[in-house]
Amino acid sequence: MKLNLLFLFIFYSTILAAQEVRLTKGDITGTITTTDGNSAQGVTVKLKELKKTALAGPGGKFELKNLPFGKYTLEVVMVGFDGLTETVEISPENPLVHLELQLNYSSQKLDEVIISTGGNRFAKKESDDVSKMPLKNMENAQVYSIVSKELMKEQVVTDYNSAFKNVPGAGIAEVRNQGRTTSMSRGFPTPQLVRNGVGSFTYNTIDPANLERIEVIKGPSATLFGSTISSFGGLFNRVTKKPFDSFKGEISYSAASWDLNRLTADINTPLNAEKTVLFRINTALHSERSFQDAGFNKSYLIAPSFSYKVNDRLTLMLDVELGGAKGTSPTRLSPYISKDLAKPAKATSIKDMGIPYDLSFANNTVNYTGQQYNIFAQAKYKISEAWNSQTIISRTRSSSEGYTVALTALTDSTLRQAVTNQESPFYGTDIQQNFIGDFKIGQMRNRVVTGFDFYSLRATRNDATVNMPAINYRKPGAAYNNFNIAKVAPLFNSATFLNFVSNNERTYSAYVSDVLNVTDQLLVMGGVRVDRYINKGSYYANRDSTVGNFNQTAISPRFGLVYQLVKEKLAVFGNYMNGFNNVSGSDFNGNTFKPNQANQFEGGVKLDLNKISATLSYYDIKVSNMTRPDLEHTEGSFLIQDGTQLSKGFEAEIIANPVPGLNIVAGYTYNNSKYAKASVDVEGLRPATAGSPTTANIWVSYRIISGAAQGLGVGIGGIYGSEYNQINTHTFKFSIPSYTVLDASVFYDQPRFRIGMKIDNLTNEKYWSYRLAAQNPTKVTGNVTFKF
Structure with a gap:
């Protein structure tokens, strides 16, 4: 007891x-x-x-x-x-x-x-553009990655494409004529068409000097951004540097292998005592030659931006990029495919071809010039405590004039150069009005964006193409020197130039999206977009005729769910997202084709702690309404619209700061894409445009944060891509080998200056892009930056 x-x-x-x-x-x-x-x-x-x-x-x-x-x-x-x-x-x-x-x-x-x-320097994931409203990563049912300017500085990034080494699944950039680039996202080629959250395509070289960050938004994103500027795999949003309310600036110079000279400046200052008028300007001068025997690029960028706070409610912003470039066109090589099945091509990979890695089959006199401007004007108005208005006008012009070159293998040992003399300007406009709300209905918080969007793209082409004599690409000999402007230019005197309107399209859209806090930890997202697409077709002045004009309407919904197991630290999420792509033409019976539809189901986990931020997800994308040859009506090359493409995969991204001064950025992706129902020669196979099935990236850096050596740091990392087929049919396959590329840097960062050195491709790996362009061997870059 x-x-x-x-x-x-x-x-x-x-x-x-x-x-x-x-x-x-x-x-x-x-x-x-x-x-x-x-x-x-x-x-x-x-x-x-x-x-x-x-x-x-x-x-x-x-x-x-x-x-x-x-x-x-x-x-x-x-x-x-x-x-x-x-x-x-x-x-x-x-x-x-x-x-x-x-x-x-x-x-x-x-x-x-x-x-x-020594904090987690690269874990800044808050964005107003990803969902077109202020929304934290842990509240967002969508997956996205951020490449910050801090990471680009640490890696001494001097070209835009190098920044994508930090993007899980992006692979090696496909550089097209005029320098425009396309990277991979979830098995789909994704071009660079978005700037500050709206359509602002760039068909020329993009200079990274004016970048605050790159936002990589994953999955079909047509609901908020539309089909004309996003792929079924996602989109890349370039966020530019904006003015702030104090004087600050830096001037930076970089020099590297192959005569790289690069000078940049970033200067910011208030223009009045009240600091309501702000100004910032970023500039860049860039000159570099190829590691190969020929090839060069010279470019400039001038990017001023203004901000004017009219009153406590209204703020105006004007952001401009003006740029120009001159250079040789990027390598584009088509492998040899034998038409005689009894005598197939001997080379089934770029390595088998035996084409010399350091020969360009180009000439510096055969070049082109490009011009680019992007104008972004924005008005933000605070309607009330609950509602804000955002009005945006974006205008873009990209153009190129001069000569571009394409290489085509004719046999197992010969190729020819095809030269196009072109004049090709593109004009784009995006006008967008958003109303953004944050209010409660009962006890449930609503964050809403509703908007209207007008997008137009018009382009003309005036070009002709001539073919040069075939040469032995293994041992070209004296014939190699016969390719120059003196030999090429006269051939266009008898060439036929085609002058036509190549693009003339408009899209009128309306959309709404709501993120609802059912509880503090449970969030539900829903949205829908309606697009009216008008394609006026290609107009040929010599015939006074138009081809390919059509109109289509598409509806794109999306839904999402986030449950925070530990508030703002650990969450599970799921989403359904939709994308679409307008398709012209009709079938044998005259039925007009519908838009392709991509439907994604995705689920995963997000973690956001002081020391580590991570996203793990599995996605399943099904693209329907794809066209394929109509086997019952082969006499007229008719198409039937019942094709299907699948893309499934796993993605992981980790950003960690395990101890003060140590930062880690790592990513891994596995993508399984295939044609489930398509043309007989590719059905069941991985699309040739889907890139490497497996990719990985990592960057580890350590910076001393106290003591006499404070600011001294080193970094090392790399990228990996598995083998894939650039041509993938049941009758012929042509592969691009796997690659592992290692980089390293050392830097000394102080309040008034920064010194850095970067070595790219430490092991001198030979690797190629989708267009079979040989990538840089070992490259050493030095940089010095003065801050004030």
Whole structure:
């Protein structure tokens, strides 16, 4: 009996003690952002009375736990800048205090804070463009990746395509004529058509000098962005640098192998004492030759941007990019395919061809010039506490004039050069009106975007093509020198030039999307878009006739679900997303073709802790309404619209900061694509355009964050792509081998200067793009940057 009484006494004493702790202690949590809308990662939060500190992690989130009840002074401290203070009281009535703090500083200054504290430098995933509304990564049912300017600086990136080494699944860029690029996303070629969240195609070389970050949005995204600027695999959004409210600038020079000379400048300043008018300009001069015997690229960029805060409600912005380039066209090689099945081609891979790696089969006198402008004007207006208006006008012009070259293998040992003399301008307009709301209906929070979009693209072509004599590509001899402008130009005197309107299309769209907080941890997303597509066809002036004009209407829904198992730290998600692609023509019976439809189902996990951020997902994409040859009506080359393509896969991305100063960015993708119902020669096979089934990327860097060597760092990483077929039919396959490319860098970063050196392709790997363009051997780049 005494033992039982003793046990009961101890038991109830323990419960009372636990209740006492619970009733006398509480927590402070919060999120810190900047006035330009970015999360304030790396900022120190101090509790003055208890001398406790916390470091804001990804998303600007911080925690101070098990604090005795009472009043406290919370100090937000940034190295080298004035901070802010907040008075907080924890009481029995309010034991859990959550703060939303905003610093009157831009993300530009916060970069220095993260560097000095050794925080997770590359985990900045907040974006207003991905969902066309402010939405945190942990609240978003869609998968996306970010390549920040900080990562590009650390890797001494001097060309746009090198930044995509950090994108899971992107592979080696396919560089087309005029320098425009296409990368892979979930087994689909994806061009560069989006800038600051709206259509702003670039058919010329893109210079990275004006990039704040690259946002890679995964999966069919037609609901919010439309089909004309996204692929079934996703889209790439180039976010440009914007003005901020203090004077700051840097001038940078890079030099590298093959006579690279690159000079850039980034200068920002307020234009009035009130700091309501802001100005920033980025410029670049770039000159580089190929590692091969011929080939070069010279370009310039001028990118001014203005911001004017008219009043507390209205802010205007004008963002401009003006650029030009001159160079030789990128390599484009078509392998030999024998028409005689009894004598198939001997070469079934680019290695088998035996084409010399360092020969271009080009000539520097056979070149082209390109021009590009992008104009982005935006008006943001605060209608009320719950609603904001965003009006955007984007205008684009891309053009090229001169000579481009294509190589075609004619036999197992010969090829010929086909030269096109062209004049080809593209004109684009995107006008978009968005209304963005954040309000509650009952206890449920709604974040809504509804918008209207007008997009047009018009292009003309005036070109002719001539073929040069065949040469032995294994041992070209003296014939190799016969390819130059003096020999090529006269051939166009008798060539037939074709002058026509190649693109003339418009799209009128309306869309709505809502993210609903059913509870603090359960979020449901739904949206729909209606597109009216008008293609006026190709107009041939010499015949006064139009070919291929048609109109189509498409509806694109999307749904998503996020459940945060641990609020703002661990979430499971699922989504259904739709994309479509307009298709011209009709079948044998005269039925007009419908748009292709891509439907994606995806599920996965997102993790967002101070030390690690990760996304793991599995997706299943089915493309229907694809056209294929009509085997019952072969006499007229008719098509039938019942084809299907499948794309399934797994993606993983990890961004980690396990110890101060150490940062890791890694990705892995596996993609299984195939034609489930298609032309008999490809049915059941992987599309040749789907790229490597397996890819991986990693970048590991360490920076000393204290002591005499503070700012000194090293980085190492690489990319891998498995073998795939550039031609993949049941009768002939032509493969591109797997590749593993390793890079390394060393840098010394200080408040007033930065010195860096990068070695690309440490092992001198030979590897090729989809267009069979040989990629750079070992390349050494040095950089020095002066900051002020």
